[in-house]
Amino acid sequence: MLILLLACAVPTGWTPAERATIASLSPIPAPLPSPTNRVADDPAAARLGEALFFDAGLSIDGKTACATCHVPGLHFTDGKRFPTAIGTGTRNTPSLETVAWGTWFFWDGRSDSVWAQATGPMRDAKEMGATPEHIQARLREAHATGLSEVFGGVAEDPTDAMVQAGKALEAYQRTLAPKPARFDRYAADLAAGTDSDVLTAEEKAGLRLFVGEATCVSCHHGPLFTDHSFHNLGLPSIPDGGIDPGRARGAGQVGVDALNCRSAHADRPADLAADAEPCPELRYLDASFPDWAAAFKTPSLRNVAETAPYMHDGQFGSLAAVLAFYDTLPGRPLVGHRELTLEPLALSGAEIEALEAFLRTLTSEAPAAPASP
Amino acid sequence: MTLLLALLACQGAPPAATSVVQVAPLPGVDPAPTALKLYTVTWKTDPRPLPLSTLFEIEATLTDAKGAPVEDAKVRIDARMPQHGHGMATRPEDDEGVCDAAGACTHPGGVYRTRGMKFHMPGEWSLRFDVDGPAGTDHLLVPVQL
Structure with a gap:
């Protein structure tokens, strides 16, 4: 009976779905190839x-x-x-x-x-x-x-x-990859079958919200915590901000960029098959995707606690301000429409603090400046 | 026995997860009849399992009601997120098949390919196959949960 009580004293169990999602967030994989740069890994x-x-x-x-x-x-x-x-x-x-x-x-x-x-x-x-x-x-x-x-x-x-x-x-x-963070150690423990105390109860509560109710992982997914895509968050208008079309303009620009994948400046992998498409992302890009009006790239959340201010225009000075925005989603976008997946989180103060506590577990050691820059 | 009791007792301890987003491999799909049962579609993705936010292609094999390959149809494959009101942020291209000098194209073995698809978000996607073939037009909707 004593064992039974002890076993139930720490009800931190994760559902299989939560475990699968957490496993998808770590570890940081090897860099992807850069096929248009033959010296990328030299x-x-x-x-x-x-x-x-x-x-x-x-x-x-x-x-x-x-x-x-x-x-x-x-x-x-x-x-x-x-x-x-x-x-x-x-x-x-x-x-x-x-x-x-x-x-x-x-x-x-x-x-x-x-x-x-x-x-x-x-x-x-x-x-x-x-x-x-x-x-x-x-x-x-x-x-x-x-x-x-x-x-x-x-x-x-x-x-x-x-x-x-x-x-x-x-x-x-390409050598600047973030080092493993405390979250990665916890995810490794969990993958090995141990719900360890590398994260505190509050941080685990924040992680549960991140992969669950708060749906942060919808866009901040994978080990880099980004979908590498673009979204219009419907950010509050700012007095000096004007209108920035974001991805709606960038998607058109990349297709005609004189240095893009199709340009003569792009290297070709020696092992690329003759009939292979060298620039698949560019080829299949939908430059007129309607949801790209005033959309901006989803940033990685690795080391997010150390990289304030936030958003493409730096309008939020703290993580607390970012989370407060997602909690209420005030105002309407000046251009386009807000990403339809977004709904006000309507979390409690303790839940917001837990989310922020979890985000801080993604912090790893900052690189040192070179001795003689 | 004590340990077993402990484990059983704790099965209810984890809180019920709501809106958990599961990044799961795309399951294999058995041959599926189109809405009017004019055709059967068997499809698979490359790569498989299907990763999020990565370009992929679909290979669909089309057969008629008797199970014979349909080689001279037009098959268009698309996907949307019904609850989000948007589709993919890419423009997939359907393989035109093997074409003769006159421009008539066939798909040997009833195999049709579409390249340039990408599911850029987890959630519920609806994969749609539109078929225009000898037996008429028909379609197949396949829910895909990522």
Whole structure:
């Protein structure tokens, strides 16, 4: 009888469905291939990319590097609502830790590879403001050895040289995967049959809400906690925000992007069959999908507690503010309609706190900045 | 025995889960008759099991009421989330089959393929096969819970 009482004293049991969902959230898998970048997993390219990432000489003002806004100690975000570089941006700086699993890049998905995306901020007048010619000159001046090792030299064409930089930057970014978090240790224990105390009762309550009643997992699913898709949340309008079409514009832009998968700058895997489609995501993309009006990419929740502020426009300064929004879903979207799956959570204060407590279990150690950036 | 009692006693302890989203493999599907029973559709996905948020293709084999392959039909495959009011965010393409110089196409063995499908959210999807063939037009709806 004593055993019976002890066995029932901790009623933390999960249903088979809950266990299956929790198992689907961990562990973090190996990065997906990057078929249009033949140096994506070349260690020498990653070293070159790291040097480029911290090189302010690539910017037109000589003061701005990728790392200016993607700060390693902040999980490659900047802690600001909008990035401030040469100018001030209009969208929040996303983390880079999960790019190796992505399909579309930028908040609106207007790039279909990390290397193509990386050339965007280098050329954006508000960010690094460089031209391909400036980038090419900087590569020759400061990175010739690395370029020689990885690509056999700096390309003669300025755009080709810029693409070399982008591909090396991708190789580096693919090494930034988040480390396992406390949640992963709990999920591993659970998969092995032990409902361990790696998570507290409150955190487990938050996890139960996350995979259940709160339906967070509808969009934040898989080990990266994202569906890699785009949704209109019907965020509150903001005085200085204007109207941002989001994915509705980005889906059209990626199809005509001069650096997309179909461009001559994209590498082709040597083992790609002659009749295989090299760009399936681009080929089958529905650029006019109606629900993409003012929709933005679902961010990963890995290290979410360390990457405030939140949403594509950084309008929420804390996780509590984000959860308060989902709890009541105030207002109506200025463009399009709110994702129909969203309904006010109407949770208790304790439940909201439990959800936040669970989200904090997704935090892992932040990478250190290089010794000599 | 004590342990058995403990386990039995605790079976009711876990709270009933509501709205649990289960990311489960797509089960195999037996041959299914279309709504008017003009045809039978047997289908499978590649990859299988079906992962979320990943492009996949469907191979459907179409037979008539006597079980013979239907090679000269048009089969369109689509999917929607009825409760969410939207379909897929991709534009799938139906394989045109083997076509002659005049543009007449057949599907040897009654096999039809559609590529570029993607279920980008878990939940209830409705897979729809629209058939326009020798016996007339008909359709098949298959609920898919992801």
